[in-house]
Amino acid sequence: MLNPGRVSPKTEFPGTGEFVYTQADFEMISTLIHAHAGIVMPREKAMLIFSRFTKLLRAQGLRSFSDYVEMIRTNSAERKIAIEALTTNHTNFFRESHHFDHFEEQVRSTLIDELRSKQRVRMWSSASSSGEEAYSLAMMGTNSQLARQILDADIAILATDLAQHCIDAGIKGEYSSASLRDIPKPLAEMWTSNVGSNFLIDKRLRDIVRFRRLNLLDPWPIKQKFDVIFCRNVMIYFDDVTKETLLHRLTDHLAEGGYLYIGHSERVPSTLASRLVSVGQTTFRKVSA
Numbered sequence: 403m404l405n406p407g408r409v410s411p412k413t414e415f416p417g418t419g420e421f422v423y424t425q426a427d428f429e430m431i432s433t434l435i436h437a438h439a440g441i442v443m444p445r446e447k448a449m450l451i452f453s454r455f456t457k458l459l460r461a462q463g464l465r466s467f468s469d470y471v472e473m474i475r476t477n478s479a480e481r482k483i484a485i486e487a488l489t490t491n492h493t494n495f496f497r498e499s500h501h502f503d504h505f506e507e508q509v510r511s512t513l514i515d516e517l518r519s520k521q522r523v524r525m526w527s528s529a530s531s532s533g534e535e536a537y538s539l540a541m542m543g544t545n546s547q548l549a550r551q552i553l554d555a556d557i558a559i560l561a562t563d564l565a566q567h568c569i570d571a572g573i574k575g576e577y578s579s580a581s582l583r584d585i586p587k588p589l590a591e592m593w594t595s596n597v598g599s600n601f602l603i604d605k606r607l608r609d610i611v612r613f614r615r616l617n618l619l620d621p622w623p624i625k626q627k628f629d630v631i632f633c634r635n636v637m638i639y640f641d642d643v644t645k646e647t648l649l650h651r652l653t654d655h656l657a658e659g660g661y662l663y664i665g666h667s668e669r670v671p672s673t674l675a676s677r678l679v680s681v682g683q684t685t686f687r688k689v690s691a
């Protein structure tokens with residue numbers, strides 16, 4: 403537990419004692435992170451901030467968190483680095499697989515019909531982390547005899563995340579062989595190849611997934627509407643107002659009849675009831691106006 407006033411990590415935390423970290427520093431950092439990324443940092447996260455920021459302080463040659471607070475308050479590039487350091491990027495291929503089953507059973511054939519009638523299909527993995535979610539969707543969307551036809555059609559998946567290192571990993575499309583076990587075997591055989599001890603996502607899929615850095619709290623430079631949006635396991639870090647505002651904005655960007663998938667512990671508030679109807683476990687469809 404942090405005490406008010408200047409405290410030494412040596413006595414308060416299992417740190418190196420090299421840095422000075424006070425409750426006031428923690429409060430300033432949590433206010434900044436909330437204002438810029440929507441992420442709520444309760445007091446239990448005080449040590450997480452300490453451990454993730456010490457590397458950043460060292461890189462800047464600083465010994466005191468209050469100096470670093472001043473730096474991230476005034477320097478937006480360093481603030482981005484600090485916010486990224488606090489994100490949790492855990493993900494895996496076909497995470498919460500019931501969403502991909504729903505997509506395969508209820509959504510894919512409609513989208514293929516749209517592609518056949520020369521319309522385009524747009525999907526968005528809106529907190530994509532390192533890309534596993536977007537590539538799972540791409541594999542699911544193209545898992546059929548029609549793969550070639552689909553890949554030649556106007557289909558695109560936008561994958562966005564706040565963390566630049568996640569975007570870089572997604573663009574690379576190379577993952578450790580341990581994560582291969584999360585991909586159904588026929589899909590892994592069709593869409594991945596080995597590179598050393600890792601595997602690489604097939605270029606044809608990498609070409610339909612477009613990665614961009616995007617903070618969901620900022621204005622979105624996106625005009626199009628999406629047939630499918632995944633926004634999973636990011637709202638858990640946000641406060642209620644941020645979640646609700648985000649869900650309304652996502653719904654604005656859904657095509658009528660489009661599908662929204664959210665994380666297993668996330669909920670849609672009642673103010674969205676006239677816009678989104680539940681069609682499965684944490685799965686929603688935008689109602690026609």
Ligand SMILES: C[S@@+](CC[C@H](N)C(=O)[O-])C[C@H]1O[C@@H](n2cnc3c(N)ncnc32)[C@H](O)[C@@H]1O
Binds near residue numbers: 665
């Ligand atoms: C736990 S991961 C979830 C990844 C994937 N959606 C899944 O369910 O497996 C949460 C991701 O949200 C991103 N994130 C956190 N705050 C964000 C924000 N304000 N805007 C965009 N992405 C954010 C983090 O960088 C992280 O990669």
